[in-house]
Amino acid sequence: MLLAIDTSAGTSVAVVDLARGVIAERGEADTMRHAEIVGPFILECLQEAHVAPADLSGVVGGMGPGPFTGLRVGIASARVFALGAGTPLVPVISHDAIAYGHYRRGHSGPLVVVTDARRREIYWSAYSQADAVGLPVRVGQPGLAKPADLDDEGWLHAGWPRLDAATVSAGELGLVAELSYAHGRPFAANEPLYLRSPDVTLSNGPKRVSR
Amino acid sequence: MTINRADPLVLGIETSCDETGIGIVRGTTLLSNTIASSMDEHARYGGVVPEIAARAHLDELVPAINAAVAEAGIRLSDLDAIAVTCGPGLSGALMVGVGAAKALAVALDKPIYAVNHLVGHVGADLLQGELRHGDTNTGDTAPLEYPTIALLVSGGHTSLLLVRDLVSDVELLGETIDDAAGEAFDKVARLLSLPYPGGPQIDRVALGGNPKAIRFPRGLSQPKDMAVHRYDFSFSGLKTSVARFVEQRQDAGEPVPIGDVAASFREAVVDILLTKALAACADYGVPRLLLGGGVIANKRLREVATQRTDAAGIVLRIPPLSLCTDNGAMIAALGAQLIMAGHEPSTLQFGADSTLPVGQIQV
Numbered sequence A: 001m002l003l004a005i006d007t008s009a010g011t012s013v014a015v016v017d018l019a020r021g022v023i024a025e026r027g028e029a030d031t032m033r034h035a036e037i038v039g040p041f042i043l044e045c046l047q048e049a050h051v052a053p054a055d056l057s058g059v060v061g062g063m064g065p066g067p068f069t070g071l072r073v074g075i076a077s078a079r080v081f082a083l084g085a086g087t088p089l090v091p092v093i094s095h096d097a098i099a100y101g102h103y104r105r106g107h108s109g110p111l112v113v114v115t116d117a118r119r120r121e122i123y124w125s126a127y128s129q130a131d132a133v134g135l136p137v138r139v140g141q142p143g144l145a146k147p148a149d150l151d152d153e154g155w156l157h158a159g160w161p162r163l164d165a166a167t168v169s170a171g172e173l174g175l176v177a178e179l180s181y182a183h184g185r186p187f188a189a190n191e192p193l194y195l196r197s198p199d200v201t202l203s204n205g206p207k208r209v210s211r
Numbered sequence B: 001m002t003i004n005r006a007d008p009l010v011l012g013i014e015t016s017c018d019e020t021g022i023g024i025v026r027g028t029t030l031l032s033n034t035i036a037s038s039m040d041e042h043a044r045y046g047g048v049v050p051e052i053a054a055r056a057h058l059d060e061l062v063p064a065i066n067a068a069v070a071e072a073g074i075r076l077s078d079l080d081a082i083a084v085t086c087g088p089g090l091s092g093a094l095m096v097g098v099g100a101a102k103a104l105a106v107a108l109d110k111p112i113y114a115v116n117h118l119v120g121h122v123g124a125d126l127l128q129g130e131l132r133h134g135d136t137n138t139g140d141t142a143p144l145e146y147p148t149i150a151l152l153v154s155g156g157h158t159s160l161l162l163v164r165d166l167v168s169d170v171e172l173l174g175e176t177i178d179d180a181a182g183e184a185f186d187k188v189a190r191l192l193s194l195p196y197p198g199g200p201q202i203d204r205v206a207l208g209g210n211p212k213a214i215r216f217p218r219g220l221s222q223p224k225d226m227a228v229h230r231y232d233f234s235f236s237g238l239k240t241s242v243a244r245f246v247e248q249r250q251d252a253g254e255p256v257p258i259g260d261v262a263a264s265f266r267e268a269v270v271d272i273l274l275t276k277a278l279a280a281c282a283d284y285g286v287p288r289l290l291l292g293g294g295v296i297a298n299k300r301l302r303e304v305a306t307q308r309t310d311a312a313g314i315v316l317r318i319p320p321l322s323l324c325t326d327n328g329a330m331i332a333a334l335g336a337q338l339i340m341a342g343h344e345p346s347t348l349q350f351g352a353d354s355t356l357p358v359g360q361i362q363v
């Protein structure tokens, strides 16, 4: 059984199992309350699933891409929960969960997953199909772009069906991890996918105060 | 969940600014004070960049917790509670600690105490133990007495508190209305083309300077200001005044007497900080002054504080520097005090509050 946490969009927490599917899940689309609700959601999911932290076989963390402040809350929670429970952290790319869910609900063939990156930019990932076990096959890395870039005819994945998502399901994130583990597929790197350098204004030296 | 209230083993998480602090205490005994600072990453920008600080917290949390647990010689499962800074501070930075602390509390099935960073600075003075090295005051083994005036000075805050009781009665007397004192040091260092952080640099060049060479203004010390801002601070006028002085010299083609500027600026900061702190001691009849925050590392501040409190018959307390700068041990110490005083844990719903008022000791 796995605990899964994703705050790359709203906040989503779930307890999943390969055989039983999603056992408990909590979600909130609000992107301003990650720090408030992630803790209660974890507790509620564990209680509803009747599972103790020590009985989990791993903690799945959604690595994004996602806006920084929120994304970090979930990754910090997943990493530290895993440490506290003495269980491994399983990093998964959040877009993979979105694609997995879309294929599971019947989509087939190419797919571009798009989420909001704020500041009039978007995050995207491209998938060719779902494989035999239902895992999405990512062929275009999570990237950052202007909305118009994806409409450009010259773009590598131009014309592919596009899915704009506002939420990520931790249940689906967890199932991606379960399937990846069961079928020996690699996990993501344990690194947040910010895809953007930190905002800094380099100082030009002190401004003159006297005229 | 029953809590060991006699001698609680508490892990404190502090991420309000650029230090990732993990502290472990047992009651008032310090077991670990692990700090990972991202200060070097901010140096080229001349000040703390919030996003860089928050990214560093995420990278440093797990290694810092592991290091603290190893140093304290405990297992996470031995803990009685988790304490975490929920404000005031940089909100993106605070959220990393808050999210992590909640996850740790749930994973370990332990109570959580969400506490005020500023009150934590006062709590640092209660800690005892071998790791408490570098004390500047001698009477440090005596417990902190109440009421006490606390002057907390760092790059993020400049606050004057009246602490009647650490866990139940802390009043904000005044704070900076513009820059924090530490920021003023950074900005004046830049005016003098000195690197970040400014405090140690100003101290270094002030060595050869005359603190009385230039009379820089003491913010909010005029009678009209004192009526409304008796215990508040302002450093932006001082910074502007230093800038004007430097420009005048440069415009006249004269060399800038860097040593005198640094020494005189520092004297102005130290003077106004202590004048207001001692006024609070006198006004409230409190013969105790406690210093906290990273700017306490400033030697001249400690020197003048010692002289003036001695002259006024005020007991001065300065925790060791490792407990003055932001750290997790002070948060753990405050958490332990709350537990020992019988306070109930926080509920899991709290968030990060970048402007948490000082009177709110626990959220």
Ligand SMILES: [Zn+2]
Residues within 6 Å of the ligand: B117, B121, B154, B156, B157, B293, B294, B325, B326
């Ligand atoms: Zn501080």
